[in-house]
Amino acid sequence: MSLFWRIFALNAVVLGTATALLLWAPVTVSVPVVLTEAIILVGGLVVMLVANAVLLRLGLAPLDRLTKLMATVDLLRPGQRLATQGGGEVAEVIRTFNAMLERLEQERAISSARVLMAQEAERRRIAQELHDEVGQSMTAILLGLKRAADNAPEPLREELREAQEITRESLDEVRRLVRRLRPGVLDDLGLVSALTSLAEGIATHTGMRVGRRFDAELPELDPQTELVLYRVAQESLTNAARHADAERVTVALRHTEDDVVLAVTDDGCGITTPREGAGIRGMRERALLIGGSLEIAPTSPAGTQVTLTAPVSRKQP
Template sequence: MSLFWRIFALNAVVLGSATALLLWAPVTVSVPVLLTEAVILVGGLVVMLVANAALLRIGLAPLDRLTRLMSTVDLLRPGQRLPEGGHGQTAELIRTFNAMLERLEHERAASSARALSAQEAERRRIAQELHDEVGQSMTAILLSLERAADEADEPLRGELRQMQEITRGSLDEVRRLVRRLRPGVLEDLGLVSALTSLTGEFATHVALRVMRRFDTGLPALDQQTELVLYRVAQEALTNAARHAEADKVEVSLRHSGETVVLTVVDDGRGTQAAPEGAGMRGMRERALLVGATLDVTSQPRAGTEVRLTVPLRKQP
């Protein structure tokens, strides 16, 4: 029975019962209406309204449950489906909603893959331009300052040496930006070496005590999976350095027979449950690309844990 006919039937039952009472009950209405008759009529109306409301509540309860369940669905946490219970149009609505979720998840995964691929390509382009244009120009300036300082007399020589140190520091910063934009060590030496270099850089330049716990004998991972693991670790370390006010961070990479698990735990101030920012959403979108699961737990003054669980793809 469709929802329309259910509601119609419920109202028909209530109105039919009221009509039957009026027909066969020993109640008459005088003109003018007596007080006792008015009380009986108002009481009957109240009973009819209450019965109608109760029956409608029962009939619409499946839609209320469906609405509550729909409000909890998050496309960044795929696989959530509503149980296909009920009958008739309600069950059809649930099946349609689940099919829509399936389609939206596929479309979002495809669009996220295209966006992140374009982002990585743009990072490589910017890194290349920084290396080739800005880096080489600053190197030429540094050499010119060095020659000028060798030929100059004091106090000009001291000022030139100071400018030389400032330029050298800026050149080092440009090189660090290039390494963060394009992790060449990841392409050349693999994931463990890249994470070691990344954590060492944070320990040196951000004043974080970084502990590493990497399992030996990690299984071979494809390039996209390694890049996802690297970028999630990079974002988690950046959040710990910028927002968590942490002193110590532990980065671990472990594997079992079926998964590889990256964990980044800091001892910072932590947070209560709050809307996730762009960095967290970016990590979740990257996790979706490789079918991974991202779990973030945080408590005030108890630090934050970021855990990325990547299922290993079976070789054909």
């Protein structure tokens, strides 16, 4: 029975009972009203109000839960649904809301996949141009400076060597940018080698101690899953270096029968605010892209652990 008919039936029963009492029972209302009659009238009013309040509270409680979910729902954490029981308008509203969430999550996953693929394609293009154009041009400049320094008189030779050293450092920075934009070692040598190279690079560049714990026999993964694992590790290490003030970070990669689990744990200042920035939301979107889940939690006594659980998806032959 719908909420409308339940309220209507309740009020009809109460008012019908009161009418029957006035018609057939020896109940009268005097003028002025005597105490007994006032007690009966007020008691009937209280019963009707309490019954209506209880019915409305029970009937509208699912709408309160729906309102709270609507205020806190996050499409990057799929699966948030309300249970529905019975029929009626309220149950139909909840079922419609659940169906809408399902569609929104699917559309969000599709749009995020397109954005991330376009982003990776653009990174690949920029990395290629930096390597082919800027890198080769700076290499040519470096060789020209070397030849000029070899043939220049002593006062000028020292200045040319300084310019040569600056150019060499700039070329190294361009190469680091290329590796960050598109890790060639990931395509050539696989995930473990790419994570090892990433950890060593972060340790050298920031001074953090980066430990590694990788399972000996990891399953073969499709390129999309490997890239997501690499990008999440990269973002986690960058956050630990920039924001957590960490001294030591551990990158662990293990597998179960159905999943590969990446865990990046630091000993920094920990999570100080529940608000998530673009970097963390980007990691969540990447996790959804491969059907995985991302958890960010504080560790004891201090620090943060980022855990990505990715389902094993074998490479296609």
